[in-house]
Amino acid sequence: xxxxxxxxxxxxxxAAAIILNQQRGASAAPDHxxxxxxxxxxxxxxxxxxxxxxxxxxxxxxxxxxxxxxxYALGIPEDGVIWDxxxxxxxxxxxxxxxxxxxxxxxxxxVDGSEQAIDAPPLFREGRIFLPVKWLAQALGYEVSWDExxxxxxxxxxxxxxxxxxxxxxxxxxxxxxENLKDLLANAQSRSEGFSNGVDQAEAVPLxxxxxxxxxxxxxxxxxxxxxxxxxYSRTNVQVEGVDEADIVKTDGVYIYQVNRERVVVTKAQPAxxxxxxxxxxxxxxxxxxxxxxxxxxxxxxxxxxxxxxxQ
Numbered sequence: 420x421x422x423x424x425x426x427x428x429x430x431x432x433x434a435a436a437i438i439l440n441q442q443r444g445a446s447a448a449p450d451h452x453x454x455x456x457x458x459x460x461x462x463x464x465x466x467x468x469x470x471x472x473x474x475x476x477x478x479x480x481x482x483x484x485x486x487x488x489x490x491y492a493l494g495i496p497e498d499g500v501i502w503d504x505x506x507x508x509x510x511x512x513x514x515x516x517x518x519x520x521x522x523x524x525x526x527x528x529x530v531d532g533s534e535q536a537i538d539a540p541p542l543f544r545e546g547r548i549f550l551p552v553k554w555l556a557q558a559l560g561y562e563v564s565w566d567e568x569x570x571x572x573x574x575x576x577x578x579x580x581x582x583x584x585x586x587x588x589x590x591x592x593x594x595x596x597x598e599n600l601k602d603l604l605a606n607a608q609s610r611s612e613g614f615s616n617g618v619d620q621a622e623a624v625p626l627x628x629x630x631x632x633x634x635x636x637x638x639x640x641x642x643x644x645x646x647x648x649x650x651x652y653s654r655t656n657v658q659v660e661g662v663d664e665a666d667i668v669k670t671d672g673v674y675i676y677q678v679n680r681e682r683v684v685v686t687k688a689q690p691a692x693x694x695x696x697x698x699x700x701x702x703x704x705x706x707x708x709x710x711x712x713x714x715x716x717x718x719x720x721x722x723x724x725x726x727x728x729x730x731q
Contacts, residue, residue: 449560449576453492455484455552457570464492473545475552475572481539482565482572483549486511486521493559493574502548509548511555519558521548530558669714676719678709683721 454463455475461468462484469492475484490500490511499512508522520529526540535558541550553563556574564573564580573580667678674697675686685698700721702709709723 449493451492451494451561452573452575452579453489454571454573455482455489455492457482457572462488462492473547473549476549477570478542479539481551483542484552484572485547486541486550486555487547489552489555489574493556493561495559507543513559517559519555521550521555523548528554528558667711669712669719671714671716676712676714678712678721681708683709683712683719 451465452463453465456462457477458474460471460474462471463469469488471485471488473485473488475482477483486509487500491497495511495513501510501512502508503510506522507524508520511519511521513519518529518531521541522529523543524540526537528535528537535554537551537554539551541548543549552572552574556563560577561574562577562580564575565571566573669676670688673687673689675688677684677686681701681703683700683702684696685700687693687695687697700709702723707723707725709721711722713720713722
């Protein structure tokens, strides 16, 4: 029995090693999907929308994405992405122990100590390392595809994204959690157009129906409102019973109110054969961009955005 014991221990050790290697290989198999859109500060990872503090961009016919967020999207944990400020490089360690080093300005990817040439050097912008998406994705065992129509780069396991029917609708991304929702909203707010050390503020600007500098048009539009019907005033976007939601086009039965670029255009619709624009509310140059409206018997409420700069 004493002679057989070492053999039994050896067999158990080999079996354990095989099981561990199988588990390790399974965990390392490419099983994530991701998509990044040029100039968009969100990405989709396994069907879930996630926020970034930078945006992908195209340079020299290459789509650059932030290496850190691409790694996260492909299953690399936060502690698997290490930044080396001294050497201007980032080290990414996958679940199976594969180590990838990306260095700013060097058109080389170091994978497990072996250098692989890439066709464009990584760049350092806005505090992040960017590189053409395919190199890191391929080093982790994924394939990459480009959707020209939507400026989207798609990453997935081999064979998972090729030859998809063009008319097949992709599933909508999910938020996933309340914390992620807060991150998405905070990111969208901080990167909104016109932001300068502050945030954009949506404003509801109450205006009397058809108000403009054209006083004649104002009086005719405001005073000639049609009698209210059983369904109420301007219920053009009722998705919940009894709740009229804002829209870019509203009507009171006689006048049509339309958001058109930086203007709100009021058109007399009755009689239909004699439709005519009776008033225009022009917000050009007034630091206000109309987005949607409400209309009732007395007021036209225009909702939009304004941009203010906060001085430090």
